[in-house]
Amino acid sequence: MATIGDVAKAAGVSRSTVSYALSGKRTISSETRERIESAIDLLGFTPNAGARALATSQTMVIGLLVQFFRDEFSPAMLQYVLPISDAAREAGYDILMVTEDDGPKALRRITDSDMVDGVVLLNVAHEDERVPPLRAARQPGALVGLPKDTEGLDVFDLDFGEAARMLVDHLHGLGHREIILISPHEHVITRGGAYAWRFRDAALERAARYGLRIYPYDGETQQPAISESLDSILDQRPTATAMIVHNDAMIAGLPPVLNARGVRVPDDLSVVGIFSEDFGRLFSLPYTAIETSPDKLGRAAVQALVQRMQDPDSAGAPVVRFIAPELTDRGSTR
């Protein structure tokens, strides 16, 4: 492969001149610039990324730590990964995607060896073991998901409390008095998925204020447990007129169950959920829902990270930003 030295030789200039022509960091006479450019074309020169990284202390790579749980519904993850990858590329960064089970170890590996300029953590838990090593790393980090201790990190998440209140308000406004509430699988809570209880607690509190009856249930993640669980819940609560589902797997499995029972939406039951537009389209979900905006969250995380990587001083104090929930009315309530 051609090096910067080959280009310099072919163009009859020094290596530094080629480097400056590449970076534009000093003025080059148009004559030499042209000689350099044709030499580059001729030799098909592309700067070696490792050498550049060594010289500049910048890799132009962002580490993306993805976490998969067997008992979690997977298709949702891609909705975060893609926008993050796109946003990174737009800012000139590539993505090193790490899916190792041992997140803290993987994180230390890529930060200590300076493989990346910054890190995005996905699917962050309340007491996420990746957070302390990220905080200790010399690279900045941005999180998608709210941990207990956010100090020193940029954090982005949906406002799950507000989302729950909006849904309860919506149903209350329509006159519903008895509401089924389906939460994520209890493993999500055990694992510290704070969004689970942030949503549920807010819903319960709001319902209590209105004097509504609310029937909380944990959800399942796999068939046939999903359908069985839905059937059992509906059997137990024949007087409920509305249902709030905060569980991707459960709401994806809901249509056939309602269909089989002859329950019409919204005539017999009002149903609301919280999922992304893409997810709803994927599973053809006809339900009014809070949009979870994975693309907004991912992009916001990358933006903040890029800012901090490129100009650590001007980036200011770390932020915790909640995306405001928006209700998409699909006509499944009344």
Next chain:
Amino acid sequence: MATIGDVAKAAGVSRSTVSYALSGKRTISSETRERIESAIDLLGFTPNAGARALATSQTMVIGLLVQFFRDEFSPAMLQYVLPISDAAREAGYDILMVTEDDGPKALRRITDSDMVDGVVLLNVAHEDERVPPLRAARQPGALVGLPKDTEGLDVFDLDFGEAARMLVDHLHGLGHREIILISPHEHVITRGGAYAWRFRDAALERAARYGLRIYPYDGETQQPAISESLDSILDQRPTATAMIVHNDAMIAGLPPVLNARGVRVPDDLSVVGIFSEDFGRLFSLPYTAIETSPDKLGRAAVQALVQRMQDPDSAGAPVVRFIAPELTDRGSTR
């Protein structure tokens, strides 16, 4: 950050000795080894990846080129990405995941700049624009999916022809004489997704040999077109007793349609498909199907690539390997 020089100083040895202690490429007296190790622990030293890459010409990174199409069903992609990432890590490699729209350009960028030691291409088309630049790159490449010209590349794919024949044989053996065949969306064919016609053509040919009636249709990718299309097909072919579905989106949308029409499987209609176990579980598909084994394919691609990256000479001639299809009987035929 501590460098190898700091460690050397702290341990009272030369930098080369530290390096050799790290790599184990020459014998070190246990005494010096211990001094070095405690110095490493003390300073928290991790070798700089960029410097190492520069010195060794090895990045220990694999480029993974993912391609997303808006009219394609996305959840399937993750099933390939994850096993590839896992297999790479087991072999000591990290994954640089590239999702850019301009695949050829992205490919040149990461190979020309030596960011990666090798490349895996996912979702390969018949005349895939990424293949020529990959062939031109100095790094080896492995493909998941069969292109027209496989020269110089390791290629892994399911044997879609054999898969189609197995399904036709299966239905023929049960006495079916009229079969509906649902293919991927026609865009998949336009785009050069060879698996579409490899499967379809083999099915048609096999059916012709048996003298079976086969009714071929293209599928849709989005609701409500999916349901409408299924309904229309079933309306058109009331005499068909079996259905072969080679389309993730269509088969995921099939259960509610059959349910609504009161069609019982397998009593009224035998249904077979071709999808992965994970996919089937995700959508609770109760259909006998050919297992597409994305994990096997991904892992095989990584293995071949690692072999070629680590020992280009002994790796031998490039291979085109078809994974043998396996039928998973879920009792949806008779």
Next chain:
DNA sequence: CTGAAAGCGCTTACAG
């Protein structure tokens, strides 16, 4: 407007 040189942090022949 341009060049010679030092330096980024490693590895690995060469030497002893």
Next chain:
DNA sequence: CTGAAAGCGCTTACAG
């Protein structure tokens, strides 16, 4: 068993 030195391919002060 260990060290001094060259080299990987860049960037960037320093100098003119």
